[in-house]
Amino acid sequence: MSDREGPTRTEAGNGSGGTGSGPDAGAGRVRGTAPGPDDGLAERVRRLRRAGGLTQRQVAEPDYTAAYISTLEAGRVRPSEAALRHIAARLGVTYDELATGRSARLVAEVRLRVTDARRVLATEDAREAAPLFAGVRSEAARLELPEEEAAALLGLGECALETGELQQAVEHFRAAEELLADAPLPRRVPALRGRATAHLLAGDLRYACYLLETAIDRLNASGLPDPEALLLLYSAVIAPYMDMGAHTRAAQAAELALALAPRVADPALLARMHRGVARTLIAGGRPEEADAHLLRAQEMYRRLQIRTELAHCHWMRGYVHAQSGQLESAEAELREARTLLAEKRAGLFAAQVGVELGDVLRRRDRPAEAAALLDGVLAELGPEHGAVHAGAAHRLLGLMAEQRDDTVRAEREFRSALDLLRPAGAAGDVADLCRLLGDLLHRTGRLAEAVEIYRSGLVRYASRGSTTLGPAPAQPPL
Incomplete structure (x- = not known):
């Protein structure tokens, strides 16, 4: 027939x-x-x-x-x-x-491939995970699965963050947001947080704050705020607040994150929150409490086998120990972080840790080793690629030049740091550099220039605690 x-x-x-x-x-x-x-x-x-x-x-x-x-x-x-x-x-x-x-089997297979790609990103090299996410994105687009395609784009954005390709990261995160344009805001928050992080790493602190604060206000104004989305946003906004010197806002965000935590079950999100809270406690002079939060985050990341985030915990613990004067343990933590990040080939993050390690080596009276390390990491950092840490590296090199009585080199390094940090909006760091440069100019008899630099620093100190973006976001109806 x-x-x-x-x-x-x-x-x-x-x-x-x-x-x-x-x-x-x-x-x-x-x-x-x-x-x-x-x-x-x-x-x-x-x-x-x-x-x-x-x-x-x-x-x-x-x-x-x-x-x-x-x-x-x-x-x-x-x-x-x-x-x-x-x-x-x-x-x-x-x-x-x-x-x-689209069969149920095909959809399940696509979702499983997203999970596998995330596992590779967590445990292996981002360069190995990126092709997996790209393949999932292509298949999800063919099958018209926007949520799975957006998940693949999120993964590609995270890969780009690790490899330091910040503009690519922004494009991937923005594409994910566009795919979910008709979805409720909480579904778009991970992509928005990723885009803000990329701008933060590039040195655009104000815009990172603007993205996160705007989303927080919109969620809180909706009347039915999503606790997981809010926790992700409050945890993310702490870093740009701290870099801008807005410590009061950072502390408020940390308090709100802690209040939301009992309503959230995602361990990776809770670990991220503990890292953010620890940073505010360090600034508040409470290193022991900060270390306790970092230990909790570290244990969560170890169980989840998320190696990049685990490296960030070692990094922050190294910073905590350095602030407490425990320089030997600080060096050990920072070296562990660098090793983990080098294995993941996360060059931008490894360079940022290198700046912290350079400071510890300087304080341990190993200036030649510190200078060599800082000169090396500056090849990985720049105005649109880790501007805040690049500025910190120049500042440290300036301090070591001062110790050698090389005032010409010291002035050059301090001015290079200011050129990087002013556009980034890192108010507290700019104010500190103005003091250092002003003191140097004063000692070398250039009083008029010193007064002008001091005045510039005083203006920065006067504005600390504010993002210059207007009122802080409304608090959620907890």
């Missing part, structure tokens, strides 16, 4: 032959749907029918005609929902699989 077998019964059961005169017949006007071919659907019906060893009549009966199925497979008619459900049942597939080409 051929695939072009003649009609048996009509679609609507009215006794006419051919394609019938029912609602799916004639010029392709199907229950209010616009006429037009669908080659993808036609191919799926034909492929599934042949794979099942069915004739067109067997698929059509008892409600439709073989000629109708023939016309559909030729792409000359668009079936109604009722017709498509009938055909799907006869072919042994779900309605969604037939209508979209």
